[in-house]
Amino acid sequence: MIGVLISIGVLIVAYLIFTSYYPSFGGDISKERQKSYTKSEQFENGAFKNKKPVPKDLSFTETLSLAYKFFTTNVPNGRPKADLAVRKLDSTAVADYNNKTRMVWFGHSSFLLQIEGLNILIDPMFGKVAAPHNLLGAERFNKEMPIAVEKLPQIDAVIFSHDHYDHLDYETILKIKDKVNHYFVPLGVGAHLEAWGVASDKITELDWWEETSLNELKFVCTPAQHFSGRKFNNRQSTLWSSWVIKSPNENIYFSGDSGYASHFKEIGNKYGPFDLALLECGQYNQMWSDIHMMPEETAQAGLDLKANKIMPIHWAGFKLALHSWTDPIIRVKAKALELNLNVITPIIGENIVVKDSLNNYINWWEGL
Known part of the structure; x- marks a missing residue:
């Protein structure tokens, strides 16, 4: 028993040292910053919350059990061949362009x-793994990128939806920060960027329903039903969101990560219809469906948003759940057909013209 307790103590100390000094964990929210967030309806008792009381806080034992199931379950076709x-x-x-x-x-x-002469990155994550260290996760499905990060042009703006590793990546920020003019993020996410050397005057933090502009573009930080945190002791310390990007000619919606809830219809009524809705569809499970939509709900969210067409995202990148890697696209296409909803399925790197009325994308994932 003494040996077990010593081992647990060593692991706890190692974890605390690792999270305190390894930079990829990002910044912590100061007391001063927390005080400024008390004005937000989403902030309560030192943490951000969803409108519904989700997600459920797991006990340490439940967390270990879930982690064990994830790492030991054999998922047929869990990755491309x-x-x-x-x-x-x-x-x-x-x-x-x-x-x-x-x-x-x-x-x-x-x-x-690329819109109105501007270059904008949305949730840029170009790292190998969705984890704080390369040894702590499986590599992404595409080793190559359509363009090397170093060869990207000057970036006018970067938009982030939340601070999870598959969306906000330390190594990516280091590679792009010298060519980015400005960052637009939900409340609190700026603390991570500042910890990684981004000047505070290049960061705009927004609460749900707040709007800002860049030249002729309007950015709206809109609700999502999710959670945040980059380590065990800072869950819900930053806000999560979806985004509306509106130009004089186009209207685009980006869901970030979200469970299905009434906010999709609310956003659709307030800011729709959308020319294109980029909607989460992947890394789901009934055990956590309140924070990640099931594919059939993704299609319904497209209708709620009054989208002319949807593109399933949050798949074809990483294995972060227990479904086959093609399950999301197969199921969402089947439900969209039933709902008479247009779905586009581009290959990674393929041009997506926002107002293109053609749908000549192939089922490129078949047989892979």
Whole structure:
């Protein structure tokens, strides 16, 4: 028994040292910062919360049990048979692009948006693993990117939805921060960026329903039903969100991560209809469906938002759940067909013209 207690004590001390000094865990929210968040309806008793009382706080034993199940369950077709091929982009053509508003998908939930002469990154995560260290997670499905991070053009703005590792990546920030003009994030996420060397005057933090602008673009920080935290002792210390990106000609919605709830209809009524809705569809399970939509709910969310077409995201990047890697796209397409909802399924790196009425995307995942 003494040996067991000593081992547990050593592990706890090692964890505390690791999280205190390893930079990828990001920043902590100061008392002064917390005080400023008390004005938010989402902030209560030192933490951010959803409108509904989710997610359920797991006990230490429940957390260990869930982790054990995740790492020991054999998932048939959990990963593609080989690295996913991507469409490569010419860096000069990207830098000189001046045509219809387009997006380029990097897999999972990361995008380059080229709109109104501006270059915008959405949840850029170009790291190998969705974890604080490369040894703590499985590698992403696509080793190559459509364009090397170093060859990206000057970035006018970066938008983040929340601070989880598959969306906010330390190594990515180090690579892009010198070419980014400004960051737009939910409340608290700026603390991580500042810890990684981003100047505070280059960061705008927003609460749900707050709006800001960049040239002719309007950015709206809108609700999501999720959670936050980069280590055990700072859960819910920063806010999570979805985003509306509106130009004089286009209206785009980005869901971030979210369980299905009434906020989709509320956003659709207030800011819809949308030309394109980028909707989470992957890394789900009935055990945590309150914070990650099931594929059928993704399709319904598209209707709630009054979207002309949807693109399933949060899949084809990492294995973070116990479903096959193609289950999300198969199920959401089946439900969308039933609901008469248009779904686009581009290959990683393929041009996505936001207002293109054609849907000539292939089922590229079949057989992989």
